[in-house]
Structures are given as structure tokens and as C-alpha cells.
Amino acid sequence: MQKNRNEAKAMNKKQKKMLYRILLAAVCMIALHFLSPALNPVWNGNLKFLLYLIPYLTVGYDILIKAWKGICNRQPFDENFLMAVASIGAIILGRVRTGDYAEGAAVMLFYQIGELFQSVAVGKSRRNISSLMDIRPDYANLEKEDMTVERVDPDEVEIGSVIVVSAGEKIPIDGVVLTGFSTLDTAALTGESVPRTVREGEDVISGCINQSGTLRIRTTKEFGESTASRILDMVENASSRKSRQEAFITRFARIYTPAVCYAALALAFLPPLVRILSGSPAQWGDWIMRALTFLVISCPCALVISIPLTFFAGIGGASRAGVLVKGSNYFEELARADTVVMDKTGTMTKGVFEVAGIHHASMPEDMLLEYAALAEAHSTHPIALSLRRAYGKDPDLSRVRDVEEISGHGIRAVVDGHTVICGNERMMQHMGIEPQPCSSVGTLVHLAIDGAYCGHILIADQIKPTAAEAIADLKRLGIRKTVMLTGDRKQTAETVARQIGADQVCAELLPDGKVQKVEELLSHVPKGKSLAFIGDGINDAPVLSRADVGIAMGALGSDAAIEAADIVLMDDDPLKVPKAVRIARKCLRIAYENIVFAISVKFICLILGALGLASMWLAIFADVGVMVLAVLNAIRALSVRHM
Amino acid sequence: MKKTYKIDVDCANCAAKMEDATKKTPGVADCTVNFMTLKMIVTFDEGSDPKAIMTDVLKNCKKVEDDCEIFF
Numbered sequence: 001m002q003k004n005r006n007e008a009k010a011m012n013k014k015q016k017k018m019l020y021r022i023l024l025a026a027v028c029m030i031a032l033h034f035l036s037p038a039l040n041p042v043w044n045g046n047l048k049f050l051l052y053l054i055p056y057l058t059v060g061y062d063i064l065i066k067a068w069k070g071i072c073n074r075q076p077f078d079e080n081f082l083m084a085v086a087s088i089g090a091i092i093l094g095r096v097r098t099g100d101y102a103e104g105a106a107v108m109l110f111y112q113i114g115e116l117f118q119s120v121a122v123g124k125s126r127r128n129i130s131s132l133m134d135i136r137p138d139y140a141n142l143e144k145e146d147m148t149v150e151r152v153d154p155d156e157v158e159i160g161s162v163i164v165v166s167a168g169e170k171i172p173i174d175g176v177v178l179t180g181f182s183t184l185d186t187a188a189l190t191g192e193s194v195p196r197t198v199r200e201g202e203d204v205i206s207g208c209i210n211q212s213g214t215l216r217i218r219t220t221k222e223f224g225e226s227t228a229s230r231i232l233d234m235v236e237n238a239s240s241r242k243s244r245q246e247a248f249i250t251r252f253a254r255i256y257t258p259a260v261c262y263a264a265l266a267l268a269f270l271p272p273l274v275r276i277l278s279g280s281p282a283q284w285g286d287w288i289m290r291a292l293t294f295l296v297i298s299c300p301c302a303l304v305i306s307i308p309l310t311f312f313a314g315i316g317g318a319s320r321a322g323v324l325v326k327g328s329n330y331f332e333e334l335a336r337a338d339t340v341v342m343d344k345t346g347t348m349t350k351g352v353f354e355v356a357g358i359h360h361a362s363m364p365e366d367m368l369l370e371y372a373a374l375a376e377a378h379s380t381h382p383i384a385l386s387l388r389r390a391y392g393k394d395p396d397l398s399r400v401r402d403v404e405e406i407s408g409h410g411i412r413a414v415v416d417g418h419t420v421i422c423g424n425e426r427m428m429q430h431m432g433i434e435p436q437p438c439s440s441v442g443t444l445v446h447l448a449i450d451g452a453y454c455g456h457i458l459i460a461d462q463i464k465p466t467a468a469e470a471i472a473d474l475k476r477l478g479i480r481k482t483v484m485l486t487g488d489r490k491q492t493a494e495t496v497a498r499q500i501g502a503d504q505v506c507a508e509l510l511p512d513g514k515v516q517k518v519e520e521l522l523s524h525v526p527k528g529k530s531l532a533f534i535g536d537g538i539n540d541a542p543v544l545s546r547a548d549v550g551i552a553m554g555a556l557g558s559d560a561a562i563e564a565a566d567i568v569l570m571d572d573d574p575l576k577v578p579k580a581v582r583i584a585r586k587c588l589r590i591a592y593e594n595i596v597f598a599i600s601v602k603f604i605c606l607i608l609g610a611l612g613l614a615s616m617w618l619a620i621f622a623d624v625g626v627m628v629l630a631v632l633n634a635i636r637a638l639s640v641r642h643m
Numbered sequence: 644m645k646k647t648y649k650i651d652v653d654c655a656n657c658a659a660k661m662e663d664a665t666k667k668t669p670g671v672a673d674c675t676v677n678f679m680t681l682k683m684i685v686t687f688d689e690g691s692d693p694k695a696i697m698t699d700v701l702k703n704c705k706k707v708e709d710d711c712e713i714f715f
Contacts (some may be wrong), residue, residue: 062710065709066709069709070709073706073707078656079654079656080655099677115653115654118654122679125682126679126680250659253656253659254659300656304654304656304659305654308678308679309655309679312679343707383691423713483700532711538681
């Protein structure tokens with residue numbers, strides 16, 4: 001906290017210098033305000049003029065120089081020019097008419113205060129966001145051949161080196177744990193506050209903080225290719241892809257500034273000319289004053305600064321919640337999503353096959369499982385893996401012999417002297433054994449021991465516990481249609497779809513069938529709405545890029561997904577999808593608020609100024625005040641905690 | 644060829660102007676200026692010398708916004 005406060009206070013050299021100039025000018029102005037009535041009225045005109053030039057030039061000399069350079073470079077229409085013309089105009093008017101120079105100097109003073117505030121606010125949010133994303137490790141502890149440990153630049157660590165990460169340190173490079181047991185804080189990467197435990201042989205990703213024990217890690221990637229580096233790159237480059245609102249503001253500013261300059265010019269000269277022609281007194285001074293007020297109000301900085309700041313803060317906030325957005329344009333797409341298409345395996349389901357039941361067993365269930373696990377002890381098939389996982393112990397290989405794998409069917413092996421046949425329906429029929437059918441959804445492993453049928457083990461992919469809630473949440477957010485695509489069997493797909501509450505399901509699709517299906521769905525999306533696809537990044541990269549916005553989940557460590565997707569969810573919780581939609585909508589709402597608020601206040605003040613109802617003081621407050629409010633509103637996008 | 648440079652500039656509007664000026668510089672195929680991260684990503688035409696082009700880019704940027712800096 002203390003550190004944060006120091007950082008927030010810290011201004012850079014330029015800003016400090018500006019602050020001193022502002023303070024100095026302000027003191028001067030106040031002193032002059034009290035001094036001026038005391039001045040000798042005979043020669044006070046000149047003296048007062050010269051005295052007021054002191055604060056004016058102190059605070060505004062750089063603006064004048066910049067405006068002059070702009071004119072020399074034929075780029076005259078910018079804020080500096082507006083301010084220079086307005087303030088010089090006000091001073092000249094003061095010289096020839098009122099004898100009051102305070103307005104001209106004050107315009108400059110308040111403009112600079114506004115600029116300083118803006119610069120500090122932007123700098124602060126820039127630092128805030130970067131420190132949130134501060135997952136870049138500064139060093140790696142490299143273990144050398146003689147077992148000594150040296151602190152090196154992580155860039156210098158080669159693949160296959162051994163690094164040591166003590167408690168409290170960040171893991172610098174992706175790798176595999178060689179020795180050690182610890183808990184990892186992955187909050188910076190996933191937004192998940194529950195620490196993850198790791199032990200020997202497990203993969204770890206860079207950017208996590210090691211909380212307890214010391215880990216020795218063999219690196220599997222270079223630093224530049226490691227998760228932390230890639231994520232940082234992505235977030236930093238994110239605001240380079242501009243949203244339509246940002247592009248609109250840039251275009252707007254380009255047309256707006258010259259337009260108001262000409263309007264001001266017209267305001268200064270046309271009405272007096274008309275008055276002369278119609279025979280009334282011209283009132284030059286009055287109209288020029290109005291034109292200058294008009295110029296001060298017109299300054300577009302509130303808009304130009306707050307919109308990119310909003311998106312930057314939104315992207316920063318989202319990444320804190322474990323949602324990486326590759327560009328503010330994707331926020332836009334996500335916010336107006338109308339159809340959400342999702343993949344089944346690995347997205348709505350865990351993608352890990354687990355034993356879901358043991359049926360019709362003619363012996364104790366765990367014994368049946370033990371036989372199955374032993375028979376499959378040598379296999380690397382996903383089903384064999386899930387059987388062994390369910391068994392929970394390391395199979396005693398000495399009990400197994402004569403293993404014969406019949407591809408596409410199953411396994412025959414001798415376990416403890418009994419012949420165990422373990423496989424699908426075809427395997428059983430092949431062996432002349434009648435298998436019991438099953439009404440549940442999933443893959444069946446039938447077992448026969450010594451020629452007698454002993455039951456079957458049901459292996460099913462499990463639906464993620466939050467999948468149904470996520471879809472209900474999306475519905476609440478006004479998503480019209482949810483569609484589940486899968487390559488799986490129709491019966492399984494329909495059951496899963498019913499359980500999670502998806503509106504439509506398309507089963508038995510091949511990867512290119514998924515693309516076709518998405519294209520078909522895209523043609524039904526109403527204009528101005530979009531289609532989002534959620535996948536796990538494994539063999540659905542073409543679909544991810546075909547959808548208006550592709551969301552990859554559980555992307556930690558999966559390069560293909562980070563590459564193909566527009567939005568990356570750091571963990572595999574489907575609830576992050578509605579959360580991402582909410583963040584996107586909030587960010588867009590703020591950007592929209594800022595545009596409407598700033599433009600409408602500006603236009604009202606412009607009209608008041610043109611009618612002569614707004615003074616120069618109101619003009620300054622309209623300009624600086626709108627900017628301050630817009631910047632504060634923009635920073636709101638950073639907070640995504642309770643969404 | 645794509646390169647990223649650190650820049651220093653004070654306002655978002657100026658950053659947009661720098662982006663424009665850079666895009667118009669011969670030898671530059673595309674450019675994105677990111678005001679929030681103060682970074683400039685320049686895509687150069689094939690076979691060009693980034694160092695020489697960046698000197699021109701800086702000169703052009705100085706023309707539109709005097710108070711800017713590109714570190715290359």
C-alpha cells in the first residue's frame with residue numbers, strides 16, 4: 001500500500017516542472033489581482049499589461065512555441081493553436097478595451113492545469129495497469145553443472161536447463177518440476193485465488209508465484225516463448241487494435257478542430273459585418289470575445305484522451321480477471337454477441353474421461369476395476385489411463401503377463417493366472433461372450449474373466465460443474481441462442497446439451513463440418529449482432545478464427561489457442577464467458593458515456609458561447625471539468641472484481 | 644519486417660498524428676502507435692533499412708508534434 005501511494009505521488013520530471021510553473025503563475029495571478037486596484041491609473045495600462053505577461057508567459061510559453069511550430073510545419077489546427085489564439089486574443093482585447101488581462105492569463109493557467117492532471121492521471125493508470133500485469137520475472141536462478149546456483153537474465157536460460165525457484169519467487173520460465181513440492185499462486189495469470197499444488201513431474205507455467213517450498217524446474221521453453229512473456233506481449237499489443245469508437249474519435253478530432261476554428265472565425269467576423277451592413281454598430285470586440293470563448297470550449301482533449309484510456313483500463317481489468325483480450329475491437333464484438341456457439345469436449349465438459357460407473361458386476365466393484373486396470377497396465381490409450389486413475393494405485397506389473405492388444409477392440413491378458421478380456425462390444429462378440437447393454441451415455445469397457453462375463457465399466461467425460469450456470473448466465477445477459485457443436489455421438493451430445501441447457505446441438509461433426517455449421521449460424525445472426533465461439537483451442541482453430549469473436553479457454557500453455565483466439569480465458573471455467581461479456585459491455589458503456597457526455601457538454605457550451613451567454617471562465621471549466629470527469633469515468637473500467 | 648519502438652509523447656491526439664506521419668514516410672508499410680503503452684509498431688517495406696527510415700520517421704513526427712521522442 002505504502003509503495004502504491006509513493007508511486008501514485010510520483011510525477012516525472014516534466015510534470016514536476018509544469019507543477020512549479022503553474023504554482024508560480026497562480027501566485028503571480030493572485031498577487032496581481034490584489035495589486036492591480038492599487039496601481040496608478042495613469043500608467044497602469046502598460047505596467048499592468050507587462051505584469052500580467054509574467055504569469056502568462058511562465059505558464060504558457062511552451063504552448064505558444066508549439067503553436068508557432070505547428071504553423072511553420074503547416075499543421076496549425078491543434079489544441080496548442082486553439083489555446084494560443086484564445087489567450088492572445090483575450091489579452092489583446094484586454095489591451096484595447098477592458099484593461100483586464102486576467103482572463104487571458106487564466107485561460108492558459110487552467111488549460112495547463114487540465115493538461116497536467118490528464119498527464120498525471122494517464123501516467124498513473126498506465127503504471128497501475130502495468131503493475132497489475134507485472135508477471136514478467138526479472139531473473140532466473142540457473143543451476144550449473146557443479147550444482148552452484150547463479151542469478152541470470154531469464155533470456156539467457158536455454159531449453160533443458162535447470163532453474164531453482166525459492167518460496168516467494170516468480171517462476172520465470174515454463175518447465176517441468178524435477179524435485180520439490182509447493183503451492184503456486186496463479187492469481188496474476190488466471191484471476192483464480194485458490195493456489196494450485198504442484199509436485200514432481202508436473203508442468204508449471206511462468207508468471208506463477210511459488211508460495212511454499214523450493215522447486216527445481218527443468219525448462220521446456222525459452223523465456224520469450226514462455227507463458228508470461230507471451231501474455232504480456234498480447235496485453236501490451238492489445239490496445240493497438242483499435243475499436244470503432246477509438247477510430248471514430250481520431251477521425252472526429254481530425255475534422256472537428258479545423259471545423260471549430262473556421263466556425264470561430266466566422267463568429268468573429270460575420271455578425272459584425274452583417275451589423276455594419278444593416279447599419280447598427282459593429283461591436284467587434286464583443287463578437288471576437290465570443291469567438292475566443294468558443295475556441296476555448298471547443299478543445300477536444302476530453303474525448304481524445306478518455307476513449308483510449310477506457311479501453312486500456314478495460315483490457316487491464318479484464319486481464320486481472322483472467323480474461324485476455326487481444327484488442328479493443330473484440331470487446332465491441334463480444335458486447336454485442338447474440339449467438340454463442342460452443343465446443344463440447346474440453347469446453348463444456350472436462351475433456352478428461354473418468355470412470356462414471358461400474359454396472360452388472362458379478363464380483364466386488366473395486367476388484368473388477370483392479371482387473372481392468374491391471375489388464376490395461378501397459379496401454380497408453382486414454383481409456384486405459386482413466387481406468388488406472390480410477391484404480392488409484394500403481395498397478396503391480398508382475399501380476400500381469402501375456403498381454404495381447406487387439407487394436408480397435410481391446411486387450412487380452414493373464415492376471416493372477418486368470419485370463420482377462422477387456423474391451424468393447426465387438427471384442428466380447430469376437431470372443432463369443434454376450435455383453436450386457438447399457439442405457440447410460442459414454443464409452444463402455446466390458447470385462448470377461450476366464451470366459452465368463454463380469455460386467456462393464458462406464459467411462460464418461462464429465463460436464464464442468466459451472467457449465468449450466470454459465471449458460472443460464474449468458475441467457476440472462478440477453479444472448480439469444482446457444483449452440484453446442486461436437487464430433488461426439490448424437491445420444492451423448494443431446495444428453496450433455498440438455499444438462500447444460502444449450503438451445504441447439506449439432507453432433508457427429510468433423511472439424512470442417514464445424515466451420516460450415518458456424519458459417520450457417522453466422523448467416524442467421526441479425527445485423528449489428530455477432531457470433532461468439534468458445535473452444536478449447538484443440539483442433540478448433542479454424543472455427544475460432546471464423547467466428548466474429550473466438551474465445552479460447554484453458555489456454556495456459558496452449559500456443560495454438562493463444563494464436564488463433566481473439567479472447568483467451570486463462571483457466572477453463574465456463575463462467576468466465578459471461579464475465580467477459582459483462583466486462584466488455586461495461587467498458588463499451590463507459591466509452592459511450594464519455595463520448596455522449598463530452599460531446600453534448602461541448603455543444604451546449606459552444607452554443608452558449610456563440611450566443612454570448614458563456615464567459616471565458618465557464619469556457620475553461622467546461623473544458624477542464626469535462627476532461628477530469630471523463631478521465632475518472634474511464635478509470636472505472638479497471639474495476640471488474642464483482643462482475 | 645515489423646519492429647516495436649518505445650516512444651514518448653504527451654497526448655493521445657499527438658500519438659494519432661505521429662501514426663499518420665509515420666505511415667506517410669517512404670519505406671513504411673504500416674504503423675500503429677499505442678498511446679497507452681507508449682509503443683510504436685512499424686512495419687517496413689521489404690528489403691529496407693529500418694535505421695535510415697526511422698531517422699526520417701522521427702523527422703516527420705517532429706514536424707507534426709514537436710514534443711515527441713522515438714527511441715531507436
